[in-house]
Amino acid sequence: MPVLTRLIPSPVVVDIRSGALEDLAGLLVDQRISASGKLAIAISGGSGAALRERFAPALPGASWYEVGGGTLDDAIKLADAMKSGRYDAVVGMGGGKIIDCAKFAAARIGLPLVAVATNLSHDGLCSPVATLDNDAGRGSYGVPNPIAIVIDLDVIREAPIRFVRSGVGDVISNISAVADWELSHRETGEQIDGLAAAMARQAGEAVLRHPGGCGDDEFLTVLAEGLVLTGISMSVAGDSRPASGACHEINHAFDLLYPKRAASHGEQCGLGAAFAMYLRGAHEMSALMVDVLKRHGLPVLPSEIGFTTDEFVTAVEYAPQTRPGRYTILEHLGLSTDEIRDAYADYAKTVSS
Numbered sequence: 001m002p003v004l005t006r007l008i009p010s011p012v013v014v015d016i017r018s019g020a021l022e023d024l025a026g027l028l029v030d031q032r033i034s035a036s037g038k039l040a041i042a043i044s045g046g047s048g049a050a051l052r053e054r055f056a057p058a059l060p061g062a063s064w065y066e067v068g069g070g071t072l073d074d075a076i077k078l079a080d081a082m083k084s085g086r087y088d089a090v091v092g093m094g095g096g097k098i099i100d101c102a103k104f105a106a107a108r109i110g111l112p113l114v115a116v117a118t119n120l121s122h123d124g125l126c127s128p129v130a131t132l133d134n135d136a137g138r139g140s141y142g143v144p145n146p147i148a149i150v151i152d153l154d155v156i157r158e159a160p161i162r163f164v165r166s167g168v169g170d171v172i173s174n175i176s177a178v179a180d181w182e183l184s185h186r187e188t189g190e191q192i193d194g195l196a197a198a199m200a201r202q203a204g205e206a207v208l209r210h211p212g213g214c215g216d217d218e219f220l221t222v223l224a225e226g227l228v229l230t231g232i233s234m235s236v237a238g239d240s241r242p243a244s245g246a247c248h249e250i251n252h253a254f255d256l257l258y259p260k261r262a263a264s265h266g267e268q269c270g271l272g273a274a275f276a277m278y279l280r281g282a283h284e285m286s287a288l289m290v291d292v293l294k295r296h297g298l299p300v301l302p303s304e305i306g307f308t309t310d311e312f313v314t315a316v317e318y319a320p321q322t323r324p325g326r327y328t329i330l331e332h333l334g335l336s337t338d339e340i341r342d343a344y345a346d347y348a349k350t351v352s353s
Helices: 020-030 046-056 070-081 094-107 153-158 161-188 194-208 216-236 246-257 263-281 283-295 308-324 331-334 338-353
Strands: 013-017 038-045 063-066 089-094 113-117 128-136 136-141 146-152
Touching: 013 216, 020 046, 020 113, 020 146, 020 153, 038 094, 038 263, 046 063, 046 089, 063 070, 063 094, 070 094, 070 128, 089 094, 089 338, 094 113, 094 128, 113 128, 146 153, 153 216, 161 194, 161 216, 161 246, 161 283, 161 331, 194 216, 194 283, 246 263, 246 308, 246 331, 263 283, 263 331, 263 338, 283 338, 308 331, 308 338
Parallel strands: 013 146, 038 063, 038 089, 089 113, 113 146
Antiparallel strands: 128 136
């Protein structure tokens, strides 16, 4: 019998530990990513200056580029600035916006990307997608996976704690997203990739059930690994399905309906996941999510991020429009405004009890 296998697009290097950035130059040489040290490094205009001052002496052959923001125009300008430099690789050093711009720019000029995450706010650091603001709002652009992921826990601890909390909410929401994928498989016949689902779910479960806190190295390592595995699961599936269900539809609804008031991605996704699990009748899992989100300082009620009950109900009602064609518990139930309001009232009682 022939043995059938498949190749999984994934980074050549995943380095998650304290002091990882101190060894960046050696890692790139050892892995033959950039033996010459000719690197184009994208950083933010704010906190990036401190990173440059700290690590530039170890990377003498690098050119440093400040990224204006997280728009498509910013990413195109970055690619245009880098394209004449004859670099071995692009390094995105920063948070989600910087890495997404660097992903897009690297793909545009045909160079591998090394993602150096300075916070753990969401799963985009290893995903095959660059999310960039454009004239129509926000777009997702397919790009190759990073060739290397470097996460220095010393640097992560220097970032505001809210970034770690956001990452917690984003990874935990995988559990709800996979449940939605399985629901769609049963109800609509949508094909499900078991490997992608397993990777995303186990990443969420590992973070959900870890007893540590946001300042612990052990917990930060599990969270970072969960974010990386989630990104790879999306590559395996070919889209964001393993990590994006009703939880993310609710998040996108907040962003679109209340763009100047929206909370962080992970805060909204965590809240959306806990509510979505309650809607599907998984009350024990919803309660566990609520307990863990509370323990890590994340919101479990819309009022905790500045939204009224009416605004939350409106967001949930609007949420299916954010991902046309995606089938989740929201599409399955097709709740009216009053039914959403009643379901939320029941959910809020359990959270407050």
